[in-house]
Amino acid sequence: MSGTTLDVRDVPPAERHPKIHSAFGEWSPGETLTILEDHEPKPLFCEFQAEVEAFDAEGYEVEQRHPNEFVARFPKR
Incomplete structure (x- = not known):
């Protein structure tokens, strides 16, 4: 899989x-x-799951690296 990283x-x-x-x-x-992200991106996940047809919710992953650093992967189907 390819893609990019977006630091928000x-x-x-x-x-x-x-x-x-x-x-x-x-x-x-x-x-x-x-x-x-600097916080758990659960609201973003829920938003994508409800509104973005191309979002592959089953492939979504999130990892907390530090207290204020989360890495979330949003795959596109």
């Missing part, structure tokens, strides 16, 4: 989800958008 830790909260949706929309099926 320094992006203002109100701008994060639109930026992530935009980046995800640029990728082809089979690619994965990896996101670096």
Whole structure:
């Protein structure tokens, strides 16, 4: 799988989800958008699961590396 990493830790909260949706929309099926967050991205996961048909929720992964660093992988089908 190919894709990119998007670090949104320094992006203002109100701008994060639109930026992530935009980046995800640029990728082809089979690619994965990896996101670096400063909190558990569960609300984003739920949003993608409910609103983004191309999101492969079964392939979603999240890892907490540090107290304020989460890596989430959003695969596209």
